[in-house]
Amino acid sequence: MAEIAYWEAIRRAHDEEMAHDPLVIAMGEDIGVAGGTYKATSGLYQKYGSERIIDTPISENSYTGIGIGASMAGVRPIIEIMSINFALLALDTLINAAAKIRYMSGGRVSCPIVMRTPGGTAHQLAAQHSARLARMFMSTAGLRVVTPRGPLDAYGMLKSAVRCNDPVIIIEHESMYNMRGEVPDHEVFRPLEGAEVVRTGSDITLVGYNYSVHLCLAAAEKLASMGVSAEVIDLRALKPIDRDTIRRSVEKTHKVVVAEEDEAAVGVGAEIISVINEECFFALDAQPVRVHAADVPVPYARQLEKAAIPNADDVLAAALKVLGRV
């Protein structure tokens, strides 16, 4: 068991899947000769060549479409979009084509692409490089959306995604590529569905995904010092949502906070609270609360950025409010 960085985990998954199957290719801007903006494909161009590690022009919609077409003809492409903000350019091929081709073809043609892209705020990247957008993709029938919170899932979910016959979107995070975590030395596949209880507790449920899981864990730590036992759920997959794990936890704790880095409207928190309403409304002892970003484009100025994006203290404050301790 070695401790490796998030980017190294992604790189290892690429390497293993490309070695395993000659039909696996990767494509994106600067992923080859330059080694990738986040080093997720570093060294692979030298190992697998320019036909398998493809440096693309800045044409997001079309190279995503190329991945889609190639996947329909048997190739398994991993498409890297340098920033989720740029994935907006690929919404047509992703949503109008990839998500719908199996259905439109009556189940006869599949489109097994993987799209990897970092969302989230980092350090003053300003309004056009700080979008999160998970809520946009999770609303589309026909896509899978997963959000690895650390190196193990970043590695094991990418491997599963490459072998999955559905289009899979993997949302990484600008601030997480250097996060370290243990990944077994042997090959591991992590499921593309199913939430995970990452900390058990009995007084309140904190729900997060991707980066916001870490905010929940930090808040849970502080709650523990105050004598509150918080359970933390990592959603792992935003599509499909694991309703059972959420229901079981809320039936135990009767209180819930959902933390998301995105704006609230039509978002992850809205969806999770709807799921709770449908699954176990009468188990609630208090109103559920969402922790989310301010409803503004992400500011550039350091203090404003900090104020606009939720942190662990915001999750803590929300938990105390739900607990009636404010």
Next chain:
Amino acid sequence: MNRDLLRSLVYDMLLARTFEERAAQEYANGRISGFLHLYPGEEAVAVGVLHAAEPADYVVSTYREHVHALARGISARQIMAELFGKKDGVSGGMGGSMHIFDGTRRFMGGYAIVGETFPIALGVGYAIAYRGLPEAVICFFGDGAVNQGTFHESLNMAALWRIPILFVCENNHYQIGTEIHRHSAVADIHKRACGYAIPAEKIDGMDVLAVYEAARRALDAIRNEGGPRFLEFETYRFRGHSMADPGAYRPAAELQAYLHDDPVDSVIRAAETADPTPGKQAPIRAQGSPPSPFRGPAWESLTAPDIESLRAEAAAVVDDAVRFAEASPAPTMEDAWHAFRRNRMPDGPSAP
């Protein structure tokens, strides 16, 4: 052999026209709904190009793709049933008129987002090139599609990576209701391919023999020399954009002139005479390409009774297709879920 090819071209032209006119009737009868885009007037392009293609070549088409599917050998029954939204349709009734798919015939879909087909076809071409196969992908699109960003993005990458793709522009001069000089700064569409160093030519798209020869030359070049080729076919649709569009924006004289040049009538006239293209300039043949199958000693014409029997056969096939579509059951929600979820492998292999 050549006579067989000619017979096949004539038959497919007749089948295409008969199928589409019948689809219009069935739409009026209320048995086909949604958007229905018909192909009369443009038959020579799909029929000519797809006769020149090999069975292993892939096709990516638009929302006006019934005739491409027919010319690819998908049965009239399966296509009509799809238009009727029935379970035995080629896409199980899930796609409809605009979304015909048949992986077994390498027909990789009809798409209703204009310009979306360029990158998808290019990706299919990438898969071919990556495996080093002697195949090609044929990408059909209209003149209205060439002002999408994907057109330029895709031409760039096709040339950059030498993808075995044949771009086939069906230039019917109208982007729905907007005439080409009102939507394109450069109306000679094939000239745009020069910007990406892709060999391109403009061909009379009302002449199925000229279309066939041009497509064959281009596909030969793709297979022998590699890289993309671009053909612009000048054609015309005799109907409106869809059944919802009477096409009133077009001058009557313009429509009359094209109706006079009806590609189905033209190929029949040509087939009945010794010279297949009387009064027409033979397309310039690329150096080193094989001789035309329509010229030389092997040429034989078809007789009037031959044509009548082909016409009757096409009519019978379309009648049968309508009966088949009518009899086919409607798909259920269970069928829909099955189509949507088929092939899913949600969790990947389990951890060791």
